[in-house]
Amino acid sequence: MPSGNVCAPQDGYSIPVEVSIGSELAAGGRLFVGVVRDISEQKRTEAELRLPLTGLLNRRAFNDEASRLTGLTLRHQRSLGVLVLDVDHFKRVNDTHGHAVGDEVLRQLARTVSGELRDTDLLARLGGEEFCVLMPETGSDGLKRLANRLLEAVRAMVVRLPDVSLQITVSIGGANLRDPPDTFKQALLRADEALYTAKGEGRNRVLIHGEA
Incomplete structure (x- = not known):
């Protein structure tokens, strides 16, 4: 159509x-x-659901879609992976280069991550420098493979501006949806826990919840 x-x-x-x-x-x-x-x-509504800086879904739209995917996943006993990404030392970027450079870092990060995802995956900015990816039909092995691919893609990214070129890294935490009565909110909390453990262990790394 x-x-x-x-x-x-x-x-x-x-x-x-x-x-x-x-x-x-x-x-x-x-x-x-x-x-x-x-x-x-319809186009106006779609535009309202996306954040102006990155063009990604806003938190409300993302939560609505996450609830729908979670329901389908549990109903059909399928797999759903959740990744949370956080830019390492992002405050330092803003303090050193200014918020305009920080904004461009977030824009290019969103494009880089989007380029590594399948059409069925869902990317959103949760707020600040934190992003979330939902991956239908993705078990723990696939989740870790994608997380490491995203880690490498961001490491290779160079943000080039008239007065500065810089590189960033991200820390990534992941979790899989479990059997009922698990919820997306609980899976997101587990991914968040893994993210902050990864940051505590030195940043610039991937940790999947439940791994040693």
């Missing part, structure tokens, strides 16, 4: 639309019917 912009000829402004095309056999040949629907309100 393709969508795009259409120009209203009377005043020249563009609006987003969704176009549906169907066909059916009719006397003398095939009849094609198209329906054009204004989706301006």
Whole structure:
């Protein structure tokens, strides 16, 4: 069902639309019917659910989607992985280079992490310099592999600005959803615990909850 912009000829402004095309056999040949629907309100709603700095889902939208995925995972006895990422020494970046540089670090971090994820994975900024990834159909082995891949991708990232180029690292904590009555909130807390243990052990590393 393709969508795009259409120009209203009377005043020249563009609006987003969704176009549906169907066909059916009719006397003398095939009849094609198209329906054009204004989706301006839908696009406004989607924009409100995303944070302006990184373009990622805000906390409310992320929690709603996490609850939906958790319900499906538990109902069908599948796997769901949770990762929490936190930028190491981010306050030092802001204090040394200013908040504009800190903002650019977060933007590039969001793009770098997004580039390593599958279409089915979900990335959100929880607040400050903390991000969360939800991975459907991902057990503990897959969770750790992805976490280490993200760790390496961020290590290789160089934030280049007119007056400075800098590199950052992240600490990552992970956990898997357990059998009922486990909840997303509990899995997130376990991932958070693993994250802060990773930070306490020196930062720039991955720790999955339950590992020695």
